[in-house]
Amino acid sequence: MTSVPDDRFELPENVGPGSVWADRTGPRTLLGRNQRGVEIPIGHGEGEINPGELLKLALIGCAGMSSDVNLARRLGDEFPMRLWAHGTADEGENRYLTIAEEVQLPLEELTAEEIATVVKVFGRAVAAGCTVERSVVPGLEVAHRVLGAEEGQA
Incomplete structure (x- = not known):
C-alpha cells in the first residue's frame, strides 16, 4: 500500500523513494x-514518541539491520537480539553529546573467542553498513557495547 500526503500542501519537487x-x-x-503507510505519533505525550527517541531508534534500528545477516551466520537464522539506546540531551547545548548503544545477543553457549568474533563482526557491520550512524557520527559520539561480551573477553 503506497501512501501520499493529502493535498493541503503541494508536493515538494524532490519527493521520492525514502521521503517521509x-x-x-x-x-x-x-x-x-x-510512503508505505506507517504512521508514528511524534510528541511528548502518552502514545507519542519524541524526536530524540526517534533519533535513538533510528540509530539502533540501523545497527540491528546492518549487522543482522552477519550475526545470523554466527548465531543462526532465528537468533534473538535486543538493541538499546541511551542518552539524554544536554540542555545547555541543546543537543545529544553521547548516545550509548547496547545490544543483547545469545552469548551463553559461545566461547570467549567466538564472543570476540561476534563483537568484531557487529562493530564492522555497523561501521560499514549503517547509513544513519555514518551520517550522524561526525557530530555525535555513538558508543556501542555488546551486553554480556565483557565477561567472555580476557
Whole structure:
C-alpha cells in the first residue's frame, strides 16, 4: 500500500523513494508518515514518541539491520537480539553529546573467542553498513557495547 500526503500542501519537487513527512496534529505534536503507510505519533505525550527517541531508534534500528545477516551466520537464522539506546540531551547545548548503544545477543553457549568474533563482526557491520550512524557520527559520539561480551573477553 503506497501512501501520499493529502493535498493541503503541494508536493515538494524532490519527493521520492525514502521521503517521509510529518503533519502537525496539535501544539508540539505531529504525525510522521512514510510512503508505505506507517504512521508514528511524534510528541511528548502518552502514545507519542519524541524526536530524540526517534533519533535513538533510528540509530539502533540501523545497527540491528546492518549487522543482522552477519550475526545470523554466527548465531543462526532465528537468533534473538535486543538493541538499546541511551542518552539524554544536554540542555545547555541543546543537543545529544553521547548516545550509548547496547545490544543483547545469545552469548551463553559461545566461547570467549567466538564472543570476540561476534563483537568484531557487529562493530564492522555497523561501521560499514549503517547509513544513519555514518551520517550522524561526525557530530555525535555513538558508543556501542555488546551486553554480556565483557565477561567472555580476557
